[in-house]
Amino acid sequence: MSGRFKTELDEVELDEAGLVALAQRLAGRLEDGGVIHLRGDLGAGKTTFARALLGALGVGTRIKSPTYSLIESYEVRGLPIHHLDLYRIAAPEELEFLGLSDLAVARFLLLAEWPERGGDALPAPDLIVHLAHAGPRRRLRLESETARGARWLGILSGQTSG
Amino acid sequence: MTHSIANTPHPETAGAGPVLGVETSCDETGVAVYDVARGLLAHTLYSQIKMHADYGGVVPELASRDHVRKLLPLIRETLRSAGMTTRNLGGVAYTAGPGLVGALLVGAACARALAWALDVPAIGVHHMEGHLLAPMLEADPPQPPYVALLVSGGHSMLIEVSGIGRYRLLGDTLDDAAGEAFDKTAKLMGLPYPGGPALAKLAESGAAGRFKFSRPMTDRPGLDFSFSGLKTQVLLAYQANAGEPGVKADIARGFEEAIVDTLAIKCRRALAQTGARRLVIAGGVGANKRLRAQLAEAAEGEGFRVYFPRPEFCTDNGAMIALAGALRLQAGLHEDAAIKVAPRWDLESLAAV
Numbered sequence: 001m002s003g004r005f006k007t008e009l010d011e012v013e014l015d016e017a018g019l020v021a022l023a024q025r026l027a028g029r030l031e032d033g034g035v036i037h038l039r040g041d042l043g044a045g046k047t048t049f050a051r052a053l054l055g056a057l058g059v060g061t062r063i064k065s066p067t068y069s070l071i072e073s074y075e076v077r078g079l080p081i082h083h084l085d086l087y088r089i090a091a092p093e094e095l096e097f098l099g100l101s102d103l104a105v106a107r108f109l110l111l112a113e114w115p116e117r118g119g120d121a122l123p124a125p126d127l128i129v130h131l132a133h134a135g136p137r138r139r140l141r142l143e144s145e146t147a148r149g150a151r152w153l154g155i156l157s158g159q160t161s162g
Numbered sequence: 163m164t165h166s167i168a169n170t171p172h173p174e175t176a177g178a179g180p181v182l183g184v185e186t187s188c189d190e191t192g193v194a195v196y197d198v199a200r201g202l203l204a205h206t207l208y209s210q211i212k213m214h215a216d217y218g219g220v221v222p223e224l225a226s227r228d229h230v231r232k233l234l235p236l237i238r239e240t241l242r243s244a245g246m247t248t249r250n251l252g253g254v255a256y257t258a259g260p261g262l263v264g265a266l267l268v269g270a271a272c273a274r275a276l277a278w279a280l281d282v283p284a285i286g287v288h289h290m291e292g293h294l295l296a297p298m299l300e301a302d303p304p305q306p307p308y309v310a311l312l313v314s315g316g317h318s319m320l321i322e323v324s325g326i327g328r329y330r331l332l333g334d335t336l337d338d339a340a341g342e343a344f345d346k347t348a349k350l351m352g353l354p355y356p357g358g359p360a361l362a363k364l365a366e367s368g369a370a371g372r373f374k375f376s377r378p379m380t381d382r383p384g385l386d387f388s389f390s391g392l393k394t395q396v397l398l399a400y401q402a403n404a405g406e407p408g409v410k411a412d413i414a415r416g417f418e419e420a421i422v423d424t425l426a427i428k429c430r431r432a433l434a435q436t437g438a439r440r441l442v443i444a445g446g447v448g449a450n451k452r453l454r455a456q457l458a459e460a461a462e463g464e465g466f467r468v469y470f471p472r473p474e475f476c477t478d479n480g481a482m483i484a485l486a487g488a489l490r491l492q493a494g495l496h497e498d499a500a501i502k503v504a505p506r507w508d509l510e511s512l513a514a515v
Contacts, residue, residue, distance in 0.1 A: 042349055043397050047390060051337065065338045065390065067346075068188070068316030070262060073506065097264030099505075136398060 011141045013134050019045055020052040022140070022156070027056035029152050033079055033107045035123045037115035040131030042087075045138040046113045049129060050083055053111065057081065066113075071098055080105060084112040084122075092119035127152055179252020180244070181491060182237065182276070183484025186229040186269030187261025187289045188316070192480030193233070193240040195251075196488045202299055204244035205481040207474070208232045229268040237272075240480070248280055253496075255487020258286025259504030266503040274501045283496035285487045290509045292482035293444045294323050296475045299485055304440045304469045309432045313425060313453075314445030314477070315341035315356070318387045320432045323442075326489055327514040332432050333385025340421055341447045343389035347396050347417055351410050361414050362450055368415025369408065373399055375420040380427045385435070387428065392420060422452045426460055433466055441468045448476040490515060 014022065030053075038046040051063045059074040059081065066072040066085040074081040082103055089095065095118055103110075104123060115122050126149035130141040144150040180203055185192035194205030241247060256273035259266055270286065277284035294310050297303055307324045309332070318335040338346070341358055348357020353364070375395045378388045396417055403409045429441055443457065454470055461468040475481060490496075493515040 042346060043393055047337070051390075062334055062336050062386070064335060065342055067342050068314075068339065097262045099263040102263070135401075 011139055013137050013139050015137050016045070016048060019049055019138055019140065023049045023052035024056040025156060026152060027053045029155055030057065030109055031077075031079065033109040034126040034148055034152075035110045036112070037125040037128045038111065038113045038131065039115065039128060041133065044131040044133055045140075046129075046131055049131065050111050050113065054081065054083060057109075073103075080108040082108065082110050084110065084118075086112065086114040086117040086122075089114070089117045092117070092121040095121040125149070179282075180246065180250060181253040181255050181484050181488040182241075182251050182273070183287075183480045183482075183487055184233070184237070184254070184256040184269045184273045185289070185292070185478055185480045185483045186233065186265050187257045187259070188265060188478060190478040191229045191232040191236055192478060192483070193236045194480035194484040195240060195244040195246070196481065196484035198488050198492050202481055202485070203246075204240045205479060205484070206236055206240045206243070207479055208236055229265055233268060233272055248276065251280060251282055253277065253283045253285065253487065253491045254280070255285045255287050255483050255491070257289045257292065257483050258502060259288065259507035261289060261505060263503060263505045266505060267501070270503045271501050274497065274499075278499055283491055285490050285496050286502065286504075287483045287486045287490070288507055288509060288512055289483075290319075290321075291327070291329070291512060292486045294321060294329060294442075295326065295486050295489070296444055296479075296482040297442045297469050297471045299475050299481055300469070300471055304442055304467070307436070307438050308440035308442050308469075309429070309436055309438045310442040310444055311425065311429050311432075311448075312445045313340040313443070313447035315339060315345060315358070317445060318389070320385050320428060321509070322432075322436050322438065325514060327512045329509050329512065331510060332435070333387065333428060335387040335389065337388050337390040338393070340387070340389055340425065341445070343392055343421060344447065346393050350393065350397050351400055351413065358447070362418060362452070364411050365414040365418040365452070368411035368413070370415055370419070372412040373416030375416050377420055377424045377427065380424055385428055385432055387424065389421070392417065418450075418452055422450065422456050425453060426456050429457065430460060430464065439466045441466055443468065443470050444476050446473075446477045449473040
């Protein structure tokens with residue numbers, strides 16, 4: 001039920017299992033790190049997507065929501081991973097408290113929920129994941145912003161259409 | 163940025179005199195003065211959430227975690243209400259972690275510098291240890307061993323406390339914290355932020371039994387929690403019944419019962435597993451009336467005792483940091499003359515006192 005994902009701009013409707021499966025496939029491509037923005041309303045599936053991705057990367061079973069802590073960090077096989085949730089951020093200047101500039105080492109993976117609240121203070125994305133409610137299912141659209149993001153999408157679309 | 167903070171013993175500093183406590187790990191700026199011999203002398207809190215409510219929403223200028231601007235006036239006010247000056251202090255304690263690095267650094271820098279200027283010892287305190295020891299601020303404190311349920315916007319943990327600095331994590335959330343589930347569920351039904359308390363209020367007028375949500379992870383052994391799925395259940399129930407009379411209150415009632423049942427089941431399981439007979443409830447969700455009533459009833463029926471610190475000591479505050487710091491200073495621990503924070507810091511790595 002993985003949806004017929006074709007290119008970076010196509011919208012697909014997925015159930016939760018499909019969303020999780022897609023995140024897990026993407027996780028297999030992230031060994032060099034990158035920046036992924038997750039956009040969508042409360043309950044649209046951003047955290048489900050992030051959690052599936054982090055789980056597939058091997059961070060363990062306790063994947064706490066960063067809504068209150070703003071940031072949860074992990075390290076897997078030498079790759080620093082940061083899961084951000086900017087829901088409670090009211091102004092980009094507040095990001096200073098997160099010490100993001102210290103985190104942005106040569107190779108890292110950043111997943112950011114509610115990235116629009118961080119403005120320019122947040123690293124630019126390789127990939128934007130747009131999520132929306134569709135009854136019990138979720139509507140998903142992927143948008144690459146860089147060559148790296150386009151490469152991820154190429155791999156994903158090749159896998160799903162083949 | 164992960165490192166531990168090793169308190170080093172220093173016999174000469176085995177502290178006498180009141181200890182100033184500074185909490186700046188997240189949203190709240192809290193300051194207090196605690197004296198091991200005399201108890202809590204003063205405590206003040208600059209509440210972020212209160213400001214939001216007063217201004218009818220989030221005001222960016224106020225919403226910034228602006229501990230820098232609040233901390234010094236708050237220290238002056240706290241000392242004034244304790245009837246003393248900095249000269250009377252015997253030590254300074256501050257939250258060294260876990261938390262937001264920028265927020266922690268404000269408190270750590272200010273507190274460490276103040277201690278250095280006054281030539282008194284400073285001590286970095288683990289924020290969660292503060293919560294675990296907070297019931298000792300009350301007149302009839304629990305004696306270890308006890309089990310603590312820490313439930314707030316950011317945490318849902320069960321911890322075994324067998325002494326000061328002797329903590330074992332029994333269970334934790336696999337995803338959302340209990341308070342977060344309250345706040346997000348409230349938001350899904352259109353209640354204003356922070357909606358948790360409003361949702362609990364609404365539940366009081368809701369009908370029991372109309373909506374039945376799952377009690378996550380109670381059907382299998384273990385003490386971990388998972389609350390993110392409840393949010394989805396509520397959303398679907400809300401969408402399917404939108405516009406019907408009383409639907410919000412009835413959903414709120416069903417939701418609150420699901421959370422409270424789940425917490426109560428796990429608390430009783432933790433007591434059975436550890437053999438402890440005392441249960442401490444901490445964190446903002448600890449103020450929930452249904453949770454308090456249900457645990458009090460279980461305690462009565464099953465012969466354990468439950469402790470509820472007053473709400474101002476359940477949520478983030480400076481008093482618990484002053485207390486934990488004073489106990490560690492009294493045991494002869496203190497920091498060297500460096501400003502150190504630990505945004506990530508394992509509670510189980512603390513030194514026993």
